[in-house]
Amino acid sequence: MHTCATLASLHYAVKLAIDEMMDEERRRWITSLEVARLAGVSRSAVSRCFTPGASIAERTKQRVLNAADQLGYRPNAIARSLNTQRSGLVGVVVADVGNPFYARLIEALAIEIQERGRAPVVFVAKEAGATDALLRELLSFQVDGVLVASATLSLRVTQLYRSAETPIILLDRMASDGEVVTGDVSADNVAAAAMIAELFATTGCLRPAFVAGLENTSTSLERAAGFVAGLDRHGLKLAARDVGAYTYLGGQAAARRLLGKRDRPDAIFCANDEMALAAVDVARSEFGLRIPGELCVAGFDNTVSSALAAYSLTTVDQDIERMAGEAVSMLEASLSTSFAAERLRIPCRLIRRATTR
C-alpha cells in the first residue's frame, strides 16, 4: 500500500513537471496544490482556509491567503461540489415569456440568489410544455434546488426531484393536490382581488366585470374568486366575465365583447395590467367612454406601463422582491433542516390611480 502511494505521487510529480514544461492545451488554472506549495502547507490546509467552519490557525490562514492572493487563486467550485454534493447552483424556471411581470421576477430571483453566494441558472420555457425537459436538464447540472414560476410540472418530474432530494419551490402558483413540492410562495391574489371589488363597490359601480387571464391557472382563478367574494360582501354580483389570456390582444378582444353588450359593465377588473391597458384603449378609442366617469378599470401587477401618465391605471402591486426573498429563504431552509412543506401568501398593495373613482 505504501509503495503504491509513493509510486502514485512520483508519477504525479513527473506529470506536473511535464505540464510545466510544455505549454499545455488545456485551460490552466491555479490549483490548491500550487498555493499549498507556495505557502508551505498541505492542500487540506488550503482547503480549510476557504471552508467557513474549518479549524485552522490564524497564522497559517494568513500565510495561505497571501499565497492565494499572490497567485490569483480561487477555489474551483465545480471540483468542490463533486464531493460536497452541493453545487451552489440554483435553478430558476420561468414559463411565461413576454410578460413584463415575469421579466422582473427573473431579475429579483437572480439578485436574491446571488446575494446568498449561490448562482442562479435561469431557464426560460418558450412553450408551456417545455418545463419538464428544462427541469431534467437542470438536474443534470446538479442544482441544489429549483424555483419554478408559473409553470406546469408533470408528476414524473416532481418524483424525479423527490428521489434526487432536490427541493422545488413554486412561485406565483400554488401546488395542486397530489403534487409533491417543497413549498410555494405567491401573492395573496384572493385578498388583492377583494380590495379591487371593494373599491368598485364603494365608489358606486353597479355592473362589475372580470377578465380572466389563462383559464386554469391558479393566479387567474384566485383573482376571480377573490373578486367575486369581495363583490358579494358588498351585495354586488358579477355582471359579466370574459377571458384574455393575459395578453394585450386577448384583453382587447375581451373588452370589445364586454363593452359591446347591451348592458355594458361599468367597471372591469382584468387579471393583469396588459389586458387592463387594452381595455382602457378599447373603451376610450372604440367606445368613446370617459374613464373613470363612465367606466372604471383595474389591473394587476403594477407594471411600468401602468404608471404612465396617459393611463395611470389602478392596479395591485405584488412586492416581487419580497416574494423572491421568501422563495429563496424557503429553499435554503429546506436545504439545511428537514423541512415540512410550506405555503406562503404575500400580501399585496392596492395602487389607486386614475382609472377608478
Place this chain on the structure above:
Amino acid sequence: MHTCATLASLHYAVKLAIDEMMDEERRRWITSLEVARLAGVSRSAVSRCFTPGASIAERTKQRVLNAADQLGYRPNAIARSLNTQRSGLVGVVVADVGNPFYARLIEALAIEIQERGRAPVVFVAKEAGATDALLRELLSFQVDGVLVASATLSLRVTQLYRSAETPIILLDRMASDGEVVTGDVSADNVAAAAMIAELFATTGCLRPAFVAGLENTSTSLERAAGFVAGLDRHGLKLAARDVGAYTYLGGQAAARRLLGKRDRPDAIFCANDEMALAAVDVARSEFGLRIPGELCVAGFDNTVSSALAAYSLTTVDQDIERMAGEAVSMLEASLSTSFAAERLRIPCRLIRRATTR
C-alpha cells in the same frame, strides 16, 4: 501496483455494499457504474454512449441506453466538467436594472444559451461597480465564457479572464481601447439615430433636440453622433441637447428644461423609450403641445410601453433575439477555434408611429 488495484477495488466494493445497506445521508444518484453493471459493460462504455463523437458499437449502445433509461440515469454534468475542463455554464452579467430593455435581453440570452445545450448563469449587478465581483464569482463556477451587457469592467478582471482563457463578449456596448475582450455585438446605434434624424428632417422639423441617456455610455454617445451626422446630411443642426440618465424621471426633467426654452425645439429624439414617453407626457400635460403637430418625439428600444395606443411612440427596434443569437454564436466560435476578436453591429428597424409626422 497490482495488489494496490485489487485492494482498492475490494475496498470500493465493500463501500458500495455499505451504502446500499444503510439509508445514506448524502444525496443518492444513479451513477454510470450502476448503468454499466445493469448493461454488463464497463463505465467507459457507458461514458462513450453519452459522448457525441465516441466510438461505440450500435448494439452495445442500445443496451446501455436501455439500462440508463430504466434506472433514470443522467450523466452528472459537474463530474464531467471536472475532466473535460468545460462546464457547459455560460455567465450572463447585466448591470442596468429596472430598464425593461435589459430584462428582455436577459430572457433572450437565456433562451439562446439553453437552446445550445448550455446553461446560463445570470448575475444582475445592482450598482455599476458590482460587475467586477460578479465576474470573479462566475470564474470560480468555471463558466466557459461570459456575456456582459452594458457594464464597466476593470482591466484587472479582463486580464483574469484572459489568463483563464475564458472569453468575454460585450453586449450593447463597444469595447473601449485597451480593453481586451473577445468580441462585442451591439445595435447599429449610429445608423439608427441617423434614420430618426432623416425622419425629422424630411417631415419639416427645423429645431431638433437630443436627450442623452447616461453620459459616457457608448450607446448614448453613438446615438448622439448618428443623430447629429444624420441632421447634418440634411442641412440641419442640433438645436438643443440635454441628459436624462435613461430614466422616466430624468427624461421628464430634461423635457421640462428643453420645452421651457424661448426657442423650444420642434422635435426631440431621446436615447431611449422611457425618456421619450416622459417627454410626451410633459409636452402634452404641462405644455399643452399637440403631438406630432407642434412637437415630434422619437425614442429607442421599442419597449412594450411605446406601442400602447395612448403613446404610439415612433422608435427604433433593436432585434434583441438576433443580438442574443450573434453574441452566443460568437462565444461558441471563440470556444472552438482560435478566434480573432470581432465586433458586430446589428442593424435596427425604424418603427414609425404616431409621435412623428
Place this chain on the structure above:
DNA sequence: GTGAAAGCGCTAACAT
C-alpha cells in the same frame, strides 16, 4: 470496439 487505470481539483475522515 471495449475495458483497465489514472486522474480532473477538491473535501473530509482519520491519524498524528
Place this chain on the structure above:
DNA sequence: ATGTTAGCGCTTTCAC
C-alpha cells in the same frame, strides 16, 4: 491544528 489518504462521478489514453 495539520498532513495523509481515499474518494466525489466522470472521461480518456492506452492496451488488447
